[in-house]
Amino acid sequence: MCGIHxxxxxxxxxxxxxxxxxxxxxxxxxxxxxxxxRLDFGHGPLFLSLTSTVLSLRGDAIAKQPLVDAANxxxxxxxxEAWRIRGQPVQGNDAQAVLSQLSAADRGHVDxxxxxLRAIEGxxxxxxxxxxxxxxxxxxxxxxxxxxxxxxxxxxxxxSVAGSPAAGWVEVEADGCYFLQLDARTDVSAELVPARCxxxxxxxxxxxxxxxNAATPxxxxxxxxxxxxxAQLRHKxxxxxxxxxxxxxxxxxxxxxxxxxxxxxxxxxxxxxxxxLTSDILPIDQVIDLISVAxxxxxxxxxxxxxxxADLCELCPDRVTGRQSFEELLQVCPQxxxxxxxxxxxxxxxxxxxxxxxxxxxxxxxxxxLSIAYALYFAARGQGFCQESPGSEGRPYSTTARVLLSxxxxxxxxxxxxxxxxxxxxxxxxxxxxxxxxxxxxVGKRNLGRDDRVMAHWEREVRFPYLDEGLARWxxxxxxxxxCDFENQGPDERVEPGKRVLRLLAEELGMGTVAGEKxxxxxxxxxxxxxxxxxxxGTTLISW
Numbered sequence: 001m002c003g004i005h006x007x008x009x010x011x012x013x014x015x016x017x018x019x020x021x022x023x024x025x026x027x028x029x030x031x032x033x034x035x036x037x038r039l040d041f042g043h044g045p046l047f048l049s050l051t052s053t054v055l056s057l058r059g060d061a062i063a064k065q066p067l068v069d070a071a072n073x074x075x076x077x078x079x080x081e082a083w084r085i086r087g088q089p090v091q092g093n094d095a096q097a098v099l100s101q102l103s104a105a106d107r108g109h110v111d112x113x114x115x116x117l118r119a120i121e122g123x124x125x126x127x128x129x130x131x132x133x134x135x136x137x138x139x140x141x142x143x144x145x146x147x148x149x150x151x152x153x154x155x156x157x158x159x160s161v162a163g164s165p166a167a168g169w170v171e172v173e174a175d176g177c178y179f180l181q182l183d184a185r186t187d188v189s190a191e192l193v194p195a196r197c198x199x200x201x202x203x204x205x206x207x208x209x210x211x212x213n214a215a216t217p218x219x220x221x222x223x224x225x226x227x228x229x230x231a232q233l234r235h236k237x238x239x240x241x242x243x244x245x246x247x248x249x250x251x252x253x254x255x256x257x258x259x260x261x262x263x264x265x266x267x268x269x270x271x272x273x274x275x276x277l278t279s280d281i282l283p284i285d286q287v288i289d290l291i292s293v294a295x296x297x298x299x300x301x302x303x304x305x306x307x308x309x310a311d312l313c314e315l316c317p318d319r320v321t322g323r324q325s326f327e328e329l330l331q332v333c334p335q336x337x338x339x340x341x342x343x344x345x346x347x348x349x350x351x352x353x354x355x356x357x358x359x360x361x362x363x364x365x366x367x368x369x370l371s372i373a374y375a376l377y378f379a380a381r382g383q384g385f386c387q388e389s390p391g392s393e394g395r396p397y398s399t400t401a402r403v404l405l406s407x408x409x410x411x412x413x414x415x416x417x418x419x420x421x422x423x424x425x426x427x428x429x430x431x432x433x434x435x436x437x438x439x440x441x442x443v444g445k446r447n448l449g450r451d452d453r454v455m456a457h458w459e460r461e462v463r464f465p466y467l468d469e470g471l472a473r474w475x476x477x478x479x480x481x482x483x484c485d486f487e488n489q490g491p492d493e494r495v496e497p498g499k500r501v502l503r504l505l506a507e508e509l510g511m512g513t514v515a516g517e518k519x520x521x522x523x524x525x526x527x528x529x530x531x532x533x534x535x536x537x538g539t540t541l542i543s544w
Contacts, residue, residue, distance in 0.1 A: 001461035002065065002160070003027035003053040004077035004148075006127045008136065008180070008192065009155035012038070012047040020163030021051075023360070027079075027160060027456045028053025030252075035066045035075050041134055041183030048136070048182075050127060052077045055461060057248060057402065059093030067099045073131035074103060079146050079160055080124025081463070083243045085116075094122070102128060110179065113137055114197050117177055121469045125172075127158055134183045142199040142208040143467055144174030144444020147452040149363070156180075156192060161453050164355075166362035174444040175199065207444075209469060210476040212437045216429040221481050222488050223500045229482035230504045232474065237277055237505075240468035244405070245278050254400040259339065262289035262401035264379050264462075266525050267321030269499060270407025270416075272329065272514045273506050274465055278405065279333045288336065289386070289399045290329075292322035293343040293379040295350065297527040313344040318525030325514050327390050332510040341399055343384035347531065350374060358542060360457055364450045368538030371523035371531070373454045380404060380455035380462070402460050408447060409466030412439040413475040414499040415484030416519050421498060424486040433480055440476065443467075 003024030007014040016024070025032060031054040039046040052065030058081070067076045082094035090097045098120065106112030113130060117137075123145030128137040138158055140148050149169040151157040162169040172178065176198040185192065199208035206212050223229070248260040261282065263275045278288060294313035301312055313319060319342070326340045358365075361373040382399035411417050415436060423435040448464075455462045466472070475483060485497040495503040495515050506515035523529040530536055 001027060001055040001057065001456050002077070002079040003051075003456075004079045004125065004127055004158070004160050005051040006077065006136070006138070006158045007047075007049045007155040008182075009047050010044060012036075014047065014049060014155040016051060017163045020159065020161070023161045023163065023457065024051065024053045024159070026459060028055045029459050030054050030056045031062050031064050033064055033066060035068060037073070037129070039134075039182055043185045046182060048129065050075055050077050050129065052079075055402065055456075055459060057081075057461060059096075061093075063093040063095050065095065067095055069099060069103045072103070073129075074099075075129045075131070076102065077127040078124065079148075080126065080141065081122040082120045082124065083122040083468075085121075086119045089243070098126075102130070110135070110197060114177055118199060123464070123467075125160065135179050135181055137177060137179045138172065139177040140172055140174040140444070140449075142174060143472070144448045145452070145464055145467060147449040147456075148172040152191070154191075160456075162359060162362050164359045166359045170363050171445070171449050206437055206440050206476050207472070210473040212433060213477050213479050214430070214433045215479050217479070217481050220487055223482065223485040223504065225504045225508055227482065227501070227504070229478060229501050230508060233501055233505055234277075234508070236468070236471040236474055237273070237465060238281065240465040240471050241274070241277055241281055244463045244465055245281055245403070248403050251400045251402050257285070257287065258400040259287040259289040260401055261286070261403050261405065262291050262341070262382065262399050263405050264376070264407070265290035265292050265322055265325075265340075266318040266520070266522065267292070267323070267325035267514075267517070268318075268407070268520065268525075269502055269506060269514055269517050270410040270466070271405070272325045272511065272517075273502060273509065274405050274407055275329060276332065276506075276509045276511060279329070279336045284335050287339055289339045289341050289382070289401050290322070290326060291341045291343060291379050291382055291399060291404075292319055293345065293375055293526050294319040295345045295374070295378075295527045295531070296347045297531050298347055299530060300527060301347075309346050310344060313342070316525065316527045317520060318522070321517060321520075321525075323390070325511075325517075328511050328513050330389065337388060339386045339388055339397070341382060341384055341386045341397055342394065343378055343382065345374075345378045349378075350528075350531065353377070357454060360454045361450045365542050366538060367536050367540045367542060368523065368529075369450060370542055371528040371538075373450060374528040375522045375526040376451055377454040377457065380458045380460055382458065382460075404455060404460050404462045406451070406462050406464050407466060408451070408464050409443065409472070410499060410502060411519065412436070412443050413466060413472060413483070414502055415480070415486070415497075416499040418519070420484065421486055429480055432484075432486065436480065440472075
């Protein structure tokens with residue numbers, strides 16, 4: 001995880017505002033570096049400043065960014081994880097591997113750089129100065145798993161996160177790679193206009209990954225534990241998790257027995273399956289933290305006037321299911337040390353951090369965005385008390401993990417939302433397919449940039465195993481009845497139809513209780529929704 005920033009200006013006095021620089025440093029505490037170049041391409045000079053802050057999670061040493069190709073002056077600001085390039089696992093530091101590939105690309109044509117970027121599997125946002133070609137490239141990966149904002153004008157600015165105030169920034173779309181031809185100005189006052197090259201030319205591809213399987217069954221096909229898709233999902237998830245959880249370095253000021261990996265843990269199906277499979281992959285001596293966040297909601301407190309803050313947090317639905325799933329994990333993985341990290345958030349603390357969260361999630365600006373952002377922000381903060389067994393006395397605790405795992409993406413891929421069931425009841429498989437396509441096509445725009453900004457603020461990197469390219473492509477191209485089973489949802493079925501393939505996998509992994517957990521939105525499970533007024537709508541714009 002890194003913070004990246006760039007400005008292009010006709011003057012050489014474009015400095016990063018202090019509040020913005022501090023937020024970039026929060027994303028990358030291990031190193032901060034800048035490169036400034038005067039570019040004389042005719043019609044007056046341009047001044048380009050590149051800045052990177054680094055959270056080092058790959059390789060044996062910190063790769064000090066921006067990375068500069070000494071042979072030709074090109075420079076790279078890289079915020080991401082390149083798990084594979086051209087199908088081959090990346091060994092060592094991935095930023096250096098990406099720059100090496102870009103330096104070897106055919107600079108005479110944009111396609112040379114694009115071919116490298118299209119071949120990367122993993123989440124990323126980047127800014128790349130191709131000095132010989134006089135181009136500045138920037139963009140987000142095809143799913144939009146890392147944040148990148150843009151602010152046109154003079155200076156023309158790019159940044160992982162906005163400053164304070166956050167007005168004027170918009171998200172870079174995750175629909176392709178953008179570039180500026182730096183020598184294209186006709187006069188000194190002309191604006192540079194970005195061009196876009198799509199990640200894929202075929203409009204039928206969902207998230208530039210695959211064509212959604214729109215087939216409909218000719219007979220009633222029931223999804224069971226013996227269905228091939230259950231075994232395939234386990235294989236795909238394990239392949240996704242391995243690079244995301246193995247070889248994570250010991251965090252600074254931590255001991256080898258401290259946690260390196262933490263799960264954003266509601267106790268629900270998606271995150272608990274991730275925890276269970278992660279336990280199969282990690283060495284048995286590594287601790288896994290399960291972060292359970294719960295809020296003191298004033299509206300709920302009014303109904304329980306004698307309840308303490310801790311009691312109100314224990315009443316949160318996600319805390320209840322979190323404790324249940326914690327116990328089930330202890331039963332099926334008894335050799336693993338699990339720590340249930342209970343993050344209890346009083347309303348006074350929410351109020352004191354409100355402006356910070358609003359700035360971080362910007363340009364998202366609705367009440368629903370804020371309620372989700374609160375939950376993720378304080379979960380990533382990771383401060384509370386922990387227990388290693390049910391009923392044990394909790395102790396004050398701050399997670400040492402710098403890598404967080406999120407279950408986001410499972411609902412979009414496997415039909416976990418109520419609207420998926422509604423679409424099937426109205427229009428059958430055709431309606432369900434269209435709803436799933438819609439959700440996958442907008443996950444970057446609706447969720448991922450915002451989530452990256454609010455969680456990375458705490459010097460941690462969030463990883464999304466369900467959104468691995470290989471897994472997501474397989475799910476997109478699989479028949480819908482191999483993922484969910486709304487045609488067979490009667491009382492005799494063991495688990496509900498939404499995300500049934502994942503529920504059946506949970507049963508295979510020995511977690512029958514988790515397999516039956518119902519979908520619950522994070523803002524309702526942690527009780528961040530409607531904290532101040534029961535009448536406000538999720539689409540209401542935030543008022544300061």
